[in-house]
Amino acid sequence: MRVLVIEDYPPLQKAVAKGLREAGYAVDVTGDGEEGLWYATSNEYDVVVLDLMLPKMDGMTILKRLRAAGRACHVLILTAKDTLADRVHGLDAGADDYLVKPFAFEELLARVRALARRAYCIKNPRLEVGDLRIETPTQRVWRGKEEVRLTPREYALLEYLAMRAGQVVSRTDIWEHVYEFNSEADSNVVDVYIGYLRKKLERPGRPPLIRTVRGRGYALGEGP
């Protein structure tokens, strides 16, 4: 899942980005309104965490421009403005969620998870594909009754594939949603991580979980 954080207060920006990254998200960060809008319109983000009082362009303008441009990314407003009018105004301008500073980091993570699920029309925080089971809140993965240990990056890749289970997911999509803007790795890294996942998840004698669809990408579970 890829998250954009637009927050101008450096310590908070740093903490939020760090926390989200540790939770397995690919996080892009900016403290500047105009740059934030540019990031949000030129990349596919699952969730945008948006501060309202920003240099150069305020959060409400960014939100309105995003919606006017037809961007469907899920926006969580993270602000110190706590009045009823502010909240109503924010949600009515097209935000999906509103969280007032200071906040519990746990809550921010839970809300980002919920928005990420919603991005793929999923309600159940527990994802199941065949005998593969993923608990998104705790990021634990089981194959049958056996728990599988994954690195955060492997988990992020698997979660994305699971969110889109049954569909063919292109390398570009994976690249867009699992890796950060400033990632140094090239797109081969996708294939490498698919290899890692297969090694940890596939069981001999069972049908393969991650299928390669020639020329189009990968698919998790049954499907076309």
Place this chain on the structure above:
Amino acid sequence: MRSLRARLLVWTVGGMALLVAVFGVVVYGVMRQSLNRSFNASLAGVARTIGATVKQEGGQVEAEFDDREIPAFRHPKHPDYFELWGEGRRVVLRSTSLGQKDLEWREGDAGEPRFDDVRLPNGRDGRRVTLAFQVKADPEEQAKQGGPAPAPVTVTLAVGRETAPLKADLELLVRLLVSATAGAGLLALLVAAIVVRQGLAPLGALAGRIGAIREDNLATRIPLDGMPTEMEPIGRRLNDLLLRLEEVFRRERAFTADAAHELRTPLAGIRSTMEVALSRLRKPDEYQQALGDCLTITRQMQSMVDNLLALSRLEGGQTALQPEPVRLAELIEKCWSPLAAAVEARRIVRRFDVPADLVCMADRANLARVLSNLLANAADYTDDGGRIEIVAIAACDAVGLKISNTGCRLSPDEAAHVFERFWRGDSSRAATGVHCGLGLALVQRAVTAFGGTVDVGVAGGVFAVRVRLPAAKA
């Protein structure tokens, strides 16, 4: 008497009563005079009738008047009286009602009837008319008798009548007038009460409207349509007051909201930094980093809270300022020293032209705060490689200080807002935490408290703050 209603009632009813009373007195006077006059006229009429029957015959005065024919003289209880005297007070004729008694003899004025209030022989109050006239002998009789014509004889006639009926009439009149006055007074009271109540109703309505205004509905205005003309100025003033009040409340709310925002954001920073740091076991240097971040935020918060407190104390007049002579150059250098290294690193040129012997009157601690704020602003907003000028001069009874820096992106219009609390200029250069927009507000309040002035100007990318402080008295 504080009640407007009571005052209006008393004055209107009192005024009306006085008017009616004066009217009554006048009516009484006129009526009394008229009744007296007709009483007198009637009395004089009777006297003339009797007088017309008086004759002189050979020096003897006679009257051919029979009072038995006139009912007024025959009244058993209140009869009229008359008595006729000839020469030498000789009684010629008296009314039957007198019996053997006499009316008191009085000299009559020749020709003119004279009226006197007297006690009548029956012991009642009455009035008499006294008439004196000359009786000549009848020329025909004289002609028959021949001889020289006798001299005319002067006779005096008095007619008395009880004044009880007149007094009764007058008493009736008084009673009538008094009751009419009282009735009119009561009626006036009733009418005035209703009129006053009706007239003062808009005041009550206004009080109700004002009473309903709370701090959460200050936007309401008192409707001036249909308000009595006399109250319109009050309504208008009240609306003006409400407008000002609303503005003050709006500013205070904005201030509170801004202060909350400025405090919440760093709080969120501390909380998130700590929560993320605690979310798993980390290496010591990561904890160190997190603690360092928290410390930085705490310092910023502390400075902001200090500024906020200083500002609110200055505005509330709680700061006891102790003006003393302060060497400006010395204090500026002291406030500059924490900034010097960072400014030099950014290749900023500083021009410092403050005479060492320049002394101004100010509260030292607060002036230091003012200078620190101004210098920190200048240092933070100057572009790298830019220029800061600190110039001061003595001008008669004041000291002028100008601190200017290049790299200003404010328009003159924006510059007009710099003294507002929490106002930030180009926020791209003043991100949350570093400058929260309190510094210049504090500078202004403090300098004003010293008895000085401060203003800002923007020209050609140079931002200048001019401070004028009272000079120390020699």
